[in-house]
Amino acid sequence: MTEQHVPSREEIETVIRGVVEPTSGRSLLDIGQIEACQIAAGRIRLTLAVAPALAAHLEKSATAADQALDRAFPEWRASVLLTAHRPTAAPRPEPKAGGGHRPLGGVGNKDASEPLLPQVRTVIAVSSGKGGVGKSTTAVNLAAGLALEGLSVGLMDADVHGPSLPRMLGISGRPEVRDGKLIPVEAWGLKAMSIGMLVDETQAMVWRGPMVMGAIGQLLGDVAWGELDVLVIDMPPGTGDAQLTLAQKAVLSGAIIVSTPQDIALLDARRGVAMFEKTRVPVLGLVENMSYFCCPNCNHRTELFGHGGAREEARRLDVPFLGEIPLLADIRLSADEGAPIVVRAPESEAAKAYRSLAAGVAGVVRKLPHRQ
Ligand SMILES: Nc1ncnc2c1ncn2[C@@H]1O[C@H](COP(=O)(O)OP(=O)(O)OP(=O)(O)O)[C@@H](O)[C@H]1O
Numbered sequence: 002m003t004e005q006h007v008p009s010r011e012e013i014e015t016v017i018r019g020v021v022e023p024t025s026g027r028s029l030l031d032i033g034q035i036e037a038c039q040i041a042a043g044r045i046r047l048t049l050a051v052a053p054a055l056a057a058h059l060e061k062s063a064t065a066a067d068q069a070l071d072r073a074f075p076e077w078r079a080s081v082l083l084t085a086h087r088p089t090a091a092p093r094p095e096p097k098a099g100g101g102h103r104p105l106g107g108v109g110n111k112d113a114s115e116p117l118l119p120q121v122r123t124v125i126a127v128s129s130g131k132g133g134v135g136k137s138t139t140a141v142n143l144a145a146g147l148a149l150e151g152l153s154v155g156l157m158d159a160d161v162h163g164p165s166l167p168r169m170l171g172i173s174g175r176p177e178v179r180d181g182k183l184i185p186v187e188a189w190g191l192k193a194m195s196i197g198m199l200v201d202e203t204q205a206m207v208w209r210g211p212m213v214m215g216a217i218g219q220l221l222g223d224v225a226w227g228e229l230d231v232l233v234i235d236m237p238p239g240t241g242d243a244q245l246t247l248a249q250k251a252v253l254s255g256a257i258i259v260s261t262p263q264d265i266a267l268l269d270a271r272r273g274v275a276m277f278e279k280t281r282v283p284v285l286g287l288v289e290n291m292s293y294f295c296c297p298n299c300n301h302r303t304e305l306f307g308h309g310g311a312r313e314e315a316r317r318l319d320v321p322f323l324g325e326i327p328l329l330a331d332i333r334l335s336a337d338e339g340a341p342i343v344v345r346a347p348e349s350e351a352a353k354a355y356r357s358l359a360a361g362v363a364g365v366v367r368k369l370p371h372r373q
């Protein structure tokens with residue numbers, strides 16, 4: 002087998018230099034400035050800083066740059082992200098460290114001086130290094146559980162490529178637009194919003210870097226979230242564009258990592274923890290999902306995937322362990338039927354596990370500093 006060629010930054014620059022913005026005839030590299038260039042794990046992520054006035058106009062060129070990189074390095078998946086520097090002349094307080102750029106695409110907060118989500122006290126990402134471990138199910142039941150704890154809660158689906166909240170919350174139809182803002186849909190005591198409520202799922206599946214970032218920007222900035230104690234964000238699997246956008250926008254108060262107990266999932270959980278630490282988002286703790294199986298007939302407890310791995314991993318990583326959720330057919334059924342089990346069957350073993358998780362997280366949320 003031949004070794005994979007790792008493109009150098011110079012080679013990447015050469016490709017970008019060859020991308021010409023058709024109106025001005027200038028190279029994309031003359032118009033923008035490379036701000037970051039990550040080449041790792043089969044992906045090239047290039048961040049180009051451009052003048053805000055040119056921003057919207059350059060989206061097509063960013064896509065052309067994506068394609069040019071894909072052609073030049075077919076074994077690598079490229080994404081070119083645009084960021085706009087805020088005009089430096091306008092004197093204004095910086096809302097947060099690292100908030101000096103605004104990814105393009107979403108109409109977002111139209112005046113960059115406005116902090117994002119000013120009425121939202123805390124924002125928590127529910128994440129994992131690996132797909133299918135139960136992030137969305139945990140996010141939905143945690144959010145509903147936090148509402149039962151008396152908090153005002155929003156739930157946002159950042160999984161642009163595979164939104165699951167509309168199905169899990171039993172929401173169909175489009176949200177209302179009022180005064181240019183999307184009104185979140187109220188369900189199960191939560192205010193919810195998902196890209197799945199706005200566009201056809203197959204459409205969003207093919208979106209690349211800038212569009213994903215734009216969509217996340219819209220979900221944050223163009224939704225009338227109102228006053229919330231906590232906005233729970235259901236993250237897509239892995240460490241991709243959505244995570245990067247949220248980190249760049251510096252909106253997260255903390256992250257919860259969901260893992261199953263197997264070693265392999267824990268390895269990915271470790272990656273998830275590392276990513277948030279790198280972007281200086283505090284990891285609030287680890288949750289072990291599908292921790293044990295309780296036979297509905299005889300109540301016998303079986304540890305299908307082993308048990309306690311996440312608790313042990315949390316200790317090793319020096320992050321709190323937030324609790325364990327059993328593997329139960331009712332959890333899946335309830336999710337498929339569009340109702341969080343924590344509300345639908347409050348006396349069930351599953352609901353008790355989620356309530357206990359939510360009570361712990363509510364305690365953490367109450368202590369977190371107000372974002373603004
Ligand atoms: N504790 C549980 N018991 C039984 N089924 C569960 C449990 N947690 C999640 N599931 C089921 O496992 C499947 C995957 O869960 P979910 O969609 O929440 O994972 P995810 O991590 O969000 O996946 P993705 O990475 O695709 O976003 C779903 O069918 C869900 O109903």
Ligand SMILES: [Mg+2]
Pocket residue numbers: 136137138160165235236237
């Ligand atoms: Mg999911």
